[in-house]
Amino acid sequence: MIFGARTSTFITGTNHLSQLMLQVIYALVPATLVVLYFFGWGLVSNLLLSLIFALGLEASFLKLRQRPISPALQDLSITVTAWLLALALPPYAPWWLILVAMLFAVIIAKHLYGGLGYNPFNPAMVGYAAVLVSFPLQMTLWPAPLQSGFGNIDFIQALQSVFASPIPRWDAYTQATPLDHAKVNLGLGKTLAEIFQQPPFNGLGSPPIAVVNLAYLLGGLWLIYKRVISWHIPSAMLGAIAVLAGIFWLINPNQYPSPAFHLFSGATMLGAFFIATDPVTASTTLRGKLIYAAGIGGLVWVIRTWGSYPDGVAFAVLFMNMTAPLLDQYTQPRVYGKRGKR
Amino acid sequence: MSTLTNKLWRNHGGLHLPEHKTISTQQPVQCLSAANLPELVIPLLQHARFYPEPVVKVGNNVYKGQALAKAKGYSSLPIHASTSGQIIAIEPRPIPHLSGLNDTCIILKPDGLDTWTPERLEPLANYTDYTAERLRQRICGAGIVGLGGAVFPAALKLETQGTALHTLIINGAECEPYITCDDMLMREKAQEIIAGIQIILHIFHEHTDPKGLHCLIGIEDNKPEALQAMQQTLAHSQDSRIQVVAIPTIYPSGGEKQLIHILTGREVPSGQRPLNVGILCHNVATTRAIYRAVVLGEPLISRYVTITGSGIKAPQNVEVPLGMPIKHLIAAAGGYTQHQPALVMGGPMMGINLANDTLPVVKATNCILVEAAIQPPPALPCIRCGKCADVCPVSLLPQQLYWHARARHLDALEHHHLFDCIECGCCSYVCPSHIPLVDYYRFAKGEVLKQRETQEKAELARARHEFRQERLERLKREKAEKLAQHKKASQEPTAPSSEVDSKKVAIQAALDRVKAKKSPAPSVSEDKPA
Structure with a gap:
C-alpha cells in the first residue's frame, strides 16, 4: 500500500486564527452594548460603515496584490480592526472620516507592509491617529452620552449627520469628554476640585465613560481567562499609568487627577486589553511585553498630562510599536542549558 | 526502597496532548x-x-x-x-x-x-x-x-x-x-x-x-x-x-x-x-x-x-x-x-512518514501508527501570538526563528539558538495559523550546516593557497640566498670560519707546500744539505 508523504508533526491542535479573532470580538460585546446604550445610532452607523469600508478595501487590495481573498477575510483580523476603530471614533462620525481612517488602517498600515503579520504599526491606531491629526474638529466633537442615544436622535437624523451635514443644533448634543474638559480647565488655572463640580462631572466623576471602561475591563479579563491574551501587557500598562498618576496625585491632588480617574477615563481600558495586546505589533517575549506595555502606560499619562492632546493611547501605542523589534532582540529568554541571561 | 527525596522540577512549556494510549x-x-x-x-x-x-x-x-x-x-x-x-x-x-x-x-x-x-x-x-x-x-x-x-x-x-x-x-x-x-x-x-x-x-x-x-x-x-x-x-x-x-x-x-x-x-x-x-x-x-x-x-x-x-x-x-x-x-x-x-x-509528534508498508522494522521502530490522514489546514500568516514560545520546552522564541528562517537570516538563527531546538513539535501543534514550524527549523538547520561546510571548505582552500604561496616564496627566497652565497663564495676567499673552511684552508696550505716543493726556490735549496 502506498501512502502520502509528509513530515512530522502529524497532529495539530484546535487553535485557529479566526477563532482567536472571534474571541476578541466576543470580548468587545459588553463594551459595544454599553456604547450602544449611550450613543444609539451613532455607534450603529460607525460599525456598519467601518465594516463595509474595511472589508471592501481589504478585498480590493488582496485582489490587487493577487492574494487569495476569502481566507484573508475569513481570518476576521480586518473585522477586529474595523470594530475597534468604530468604537474609537466619535459616534455619528461622517462617512468620509471613517473612510479616511480605514484607508490609512487597511492600506497604509497593513497592506503596504505586506498584510497581516507584517505590519509594524497597529492598523487601527494608524487610522485613528491619521484622522485625529488631520481632522481635529470632527474628532473632538463627541456627542454627550445618553443625550445622543436612541431616544433623542432618530434614524433619519443619524443618516443626515453621517452623510450630509451635522443635524441642526448639534451643539446641544455634544459635550467635551471628561479628559478634554479636565485638561482645558486645568489650563485655565482651575483646581480639579472645582472642575469636578461642573458638568460633565457634576460631582460624580465621569460615570458614562467609566462604565464603558468597566465593560472593556470585563471583556479583557475574559480574554485573559480564555488565554487569548496574557496578563503581562494589560497589567504593565495599567500599572505604569496608576503608579505615575499616583505619585503626582499624592504630590498635588488639585493639579493631577487620581489614578482611578486615569484608569477609567478615555481609552485606557480599550488600549490596555485590546490595542496594546495586538500580538503582531507588540513585543513577544515576557520581559519585552512588560517593558513595552509599561512604556505605553507611561506615555499615555505623559501625553494626557503635558501633551497637547487630551488622550494619548494611539500615539503611545504607535511609539512603542517602533521599539518592539528591539525589545524582542534584547529580551530573549534564557534557553535550556545556556548559562547567563541569554 | 530508597529514602531519597522525590522533589520534581517543572520544565518550561510542554503540552497536554490527547493520549490515545x-x-x-x-x-x-x-x-x-x-x-x-x-x-x-x-x-x-x-x-x-x-x-x-x-x-x-x-x-x-x-x-x-x-x-x-x-x-x-x-x-x-x-x-x-x-x-x-x-x-x-x-x-x-x-x-x-x-x-x-x-x-x-x-x-x-x-x-x-x-x-x-x-x-x-x-x-x-x-x-x-x-x-x-x-x-x-x-x-x-x-x-x-x-x-x-x-x-x-x-x-x-x-x-x-x-x-x-x-x-x-x-x-x-x-x-x-x-x-x-x-x-x-x-x-x-x-x-x-x-x-x-x-x-x-x-x-x-x-x-x-x-x-x-x-x-x-x-x-x-x-x-x-x-x-x-x-x-x-x-x-x-x-x-x-x-x-x-x-x-x-x-x-x-x-x-x-x-x-x-x-x-x-x-x-x-x-x-x-x-x-x-x-x-x-x-x-x-x-x-x-x-x-x-x-x-x-x-x-x-x-x-x-x-x-x-x-x-x-x-x-x-x-x-x-x-x-x-x-x-x-x-x-x-x-x-x-x-x-x-x-x-x-514513531509517534504523531516526531515520527517519520513511511512511503509504504513493505519497509522493514528496524532497531529504531518503536511504533507503527496508521491514522486517518490529518490534512493540515492551509498555513496562514504568523501573527506573533507567542503561543509557540509559551509551549517551547527549551524556552526558544519559535516565532522569531520562523521569521528568520523564512528570511534566511542564518546568523540571526544561530543567535536565537536554532540548534537547541529538539524538534518536539509543540510549537507546530499550538500554532493558530497552522504553520509547519518544525519544517522551517529543519530546513534552517540544513541551511546553516551547509553554510558552515562551505565556509570551512573556503577556509581550508584559503589556508592551502596561502601555505602554497608562502612555500613558493620561501623556495624562491632560499634559492636566491643560495645563489647569492655561491657568488659571494666564488668572489672572495672565505674566512676560516667553519670546519669546512678550515679544511679548505688546510688543503690549500698543503697544495701550497707541494707547489713550493716542486718549484726550485733558492731558499729551499739552501735549506737542503748539500
Whole structure:
C-alpha cells in the first residue's frame, strides 16, 4: 500500500486564527452594548460603515496584490480592526472620516507592509491617529452620552449627520469628554476640585465613560481567562499609568487627577486589553511585553498630562510599536542549558 | 526502597496532548515469528554513525543470532540474523528513513526452523566477575542501540569519560501519544529492566561519584500499571540504589534533557552530554536489551513495537524480529480498517512518514501508527501570538526563528539558538495559523550546516593557497640566498670560519707546500744539505 508523504508533526491542535479573532470580538460585546446604550445610532452607523469600508478595501487590495481573498477575510483580523476603530471614533462620525481612517488602517498600515503579520504599526491606531491629526474638529466633537442615544436622535437624523451635514443644533448634543474638559480647565488655572463640580462631572466623576471602561475591563479579563491574551501587557500598562498618576496625585491632588480617574477615563481600558495586546505589533517575549506595555502606560499619562492632546493611547501605542523589534532582540529568554541571561 | 527525596522540577512549556494510549494496551504482547515469512530485510545501518562490514555472502546459510555484519572500527555496530535461513541478496532497498532513500540491506530467506547459532555469545550470568570493558564489549557485540529512538550505540554511551556518575536515569516516560511499547515492556518485563539497571550500575562502579550513585526510573503518571509493576519488582529486588518516580504527563517530558531536568533539577549545558554533569540516561527497552545481551548472551534481534491508530483493526503491542516487513505486523494486528493514507513510524509528534508498508522494522521502530490522514489546514500568516514560545520546552522564541528562517537570516538563527531546538513539535501543534514550524527549523538547520561546510571548505582552500604561496616564496627566497652565497663564495676567499673552511684552508696550505716543493726556490735549496 502506498501512502502520502509528509513530515512530522502529524497532529495539530484546535487553535485557529479566526477563532482567536472571534474571541476578541466576543470580548468587545459588553463594551459595544454599553456604547450602544449611550450613543444609539451613532455607534450603529460607525460599525456598519467601518465594516463595509474595511472589508471592501481589504478585498480590493488582496485582489490587487493577487492574494487569495476569502481566507484573508475569513481570518476576521480586518473585522477586529474595523470594530475597534468604530468604537474609537466619535459616534455619528461622517462617512468620509471613517473612510479616511480605514484607508490609512487597511492600506497604509497593513497592506503596504505586506498584510497581516507584517505590519509594524497597529492598523487601527494608524487610522485613528491619521484622522485625529488631520481632522481635529470632527474628532473632538463627541456627542454627550445618553443625550445622543436612541431616544433623542432618530434614524433619519443619524443618516443626515453621517452623510450630509451635522443635524441642526448639534451643539446641544455634544459635550467635551471628561479628559478634554479636565485638561482645558486645568489650563485655565482651575483646581480639579472645582472642575469636578461642573458638568460633565457634576460631582460624580465621569460615570458614562467609566462604565464603558468597566465593560472593556470585563471583556479583557475574559480574554485573559480564555488565554487569548496574557496578563503581562494589560497589567504593565495599567500599572505604569496608576503608579505615575499616583505619585503626582499624592504630590498635588488639585493639579493631577487620581489614578482611578486615569484608569477609567478615555481609552485606557480599550488600549490596555485590546490595542496594546495586538500580538503582531507588540513585543513577544515576557520581559519585552512588560517593558513595552509599561512604556505605553507611561506615555499615555505623559501625553494626557503635558501633551497637547487630551488622550494619548494611539500615539503611545504607535511609539512603542517602533521599539518592539528591539525589545524582542534584547529580551530573549534564557534557553535550556545556556548559562547567563541569554 | 530508597529514602531519597522525590522533589520534581517543572520544565518550561510542554503540552497536554490527547493520549490515545489505552487502545493498544488491552491485549498482552504477541510474539511474532519470522520463521515462515518469504523474506526479512535487514538494513546494514540501523544505528547512528558508521556502517558495519557484511561477513556473509549471497547463498550462505545462517543461524538465528549469527552476525551478518561486523563492526568496522570505532562506533559502528554489528547486526545479527533474526532467524535462521539463507542470504538471498545483499542489495539496496528502501529503508524506513526520513529521506525515503535506498540503502544496503541483507535479504534473508527464513528456513522455517528458527535454529539458534551453535556459536552463541557466552552468557555472563555473574556479570560482577567481569570488567566494565568486557561488559561494554559484549553490549557492543550484541548490537545494542538506544531503543528510545535515537539509536545511538549503547556501549559508546556507557563509556566512562573521567566524569564520575552520580545519577543514572532510566527513561520510561514514553510521552508521545499512541506509543505504548515501553509501557507494556515495563508491565511484562520489569525484572529484566531492573537487572539491566544493575548491570549499568556495575559498569560504573569504578567511576561512581564519592557521594554515591543512585538510579531514578522516570515514568509518566498515565501508566499506573507500569508504575505498579516496576515498584513491586523493585521491592522484591531490595536494591536501595534504585527508585521509581512518577512524573506528570506533559509532552515532551520523555526527552532526555527534559527528563533529567524534571528528576534532578539540573540542566545539561548546551552542546554537552549528560555525563558531563555526572548523569546518564537510558531507555527502559535498552536496559532490558543490555540484560539479555549480558546475562543470556542474546544479541539484539527483536524489539517491542506498538501497532496502533484508527487505521488498525486490533491495535496492540508485538515483539517483532528485526527486519520483518511492516505489512506482516499489520496483518498480525488484524489488518487495516479501511484505506488509510497516513503510515507513520514513531509517534504523531516526531515520527517519520513511511512511503509504504513493505519497509522493514528496524532497531529504531518503536511504533507503527496508521491514522486517518490529518490534512493540515492551509498555513496562514504568523501573527506573533507567542503561543509557540509559551509551549517551547527549551524556552526558544519559535516565532522569531520562523521569521528568520523564512528570511534566511542564518546568523540571526544561530543567535536565537536554532540548534537547541529538539524538534518536539509543540510549537507546530499550538500554532493558530497552522504553520509547519518544525519544517522551517529543519530546513534552517540544513541551511546553516551547509553554510558552515562551505565556509570551512573556503577556509581550508584559503589556508592551502596561502601555505602554497608562502612555500613558493620561501623556495624562491632560499634559492636566491643560495645563489647569492655561491657568488659571494666564488668572489672572495672565505674566512676560516667553519670546519669546512678550515679544511679548505688546510688543503690549500698543503697544495701550497707541494707547489713550493716542486718549484726550485733558492731558499729551499739552501735549506737542503748539500
